[in-house]
Amino acid sequence: MxxxxxxxxxxxxxxxxxxxxxxxxxxxxxxxxxxxxxPDDPAPGALAGRTVAVTGATSGLGLTAAEGMARLGARVRLVVRDVEKGERVRAQLLADVPGTDVAVDRCDVADLDDVRRFAAELDVDRLDVLVHNAGALPAERTESPQGHELTMAVHVLGPVLMTELLRERLAGHDARVVLVTSGGMYAQGLRADDPAYRCGDYSGTTAYARSKRAQVELLPLLASRWAGQQVGVHASHPGWADTPGVVESLPGFHRVVGRLLRDPAEGADTTVWLSAVQPAPRSGQLWHDRRARPTHLLRRTRTPDAERDRMWDWVRATTGLDG
Incomplete structure (x- = not known):
């Protein structure tokens, strides 16, 4: 009892x-x-000897997650678009966490060709944790180099393709993939009928929430696909955190709620915890503040299986997974 x-x-x-x-x-x-x-914190040194890669690691939640995992002993790969900025972050981490092993890798997650190049050139034989933190919230509809709507490219297509291309290096040793999602997805249903957001007036915040909804809806399918390689996949939503991205993309929200926003460490806490806690959490779940959460709070956002399958078919075709 x-x-x-x-x-x-x-x-x-x-x-x-x-x-x-x-x-x-x-x-x-x-x-x-x-x-x-x-839940208890991960044990000191919980990630010693393990290699982690974090996309979008030059500021905000990505930088904080990378630092948190470095403090647990991980070897850290900062996966960034701006190498010069990445090197400044690397120097900062080396100063803040003496003795850590940090490297910088260039990759534009929105560009599927660049994701393929990055995966081919990444010089690690084994990867233990892959955190998909890179994000985008454009004011106007913007396309990736391959012509895909930007938020869907950054939050869904790039992460799925990158994980697939690194799957052999993740396989066989309790590796973990963490998608950093957003509580904003609770307000949106899955739009498998319009993943490119071509219908209606474009809203950056709506596009962002739709792409985050797609991340969460694909969790059970991704968990099943990667289970045979012992690769677990999790989504972590950070709550409302005070990050440079929020200040830049949602200035009105920041002005109103600013004093109540979490600091980056509070926002990144569950991502770090999921990456290090033992035993490994069950794959395919949405997490917030170290507890698995429901994926829907509103009846109108619930997703029929056929719609989820339709979105997955689009992702597979667009990234060429089965080609």
Missing amino acids: TPLPHVLARGVDTLLDRTVAPGFTRVGPAVRRRLPTW
């Missing part, structure tokens, strides 16, 4: 989650860390 304090704690945790605003802000971790149901 579950002790009463744990039952009450789970009730508080769930209430924070379902009411959204309190749980997504800094209030969420401030309360949850004091509950008896809060």
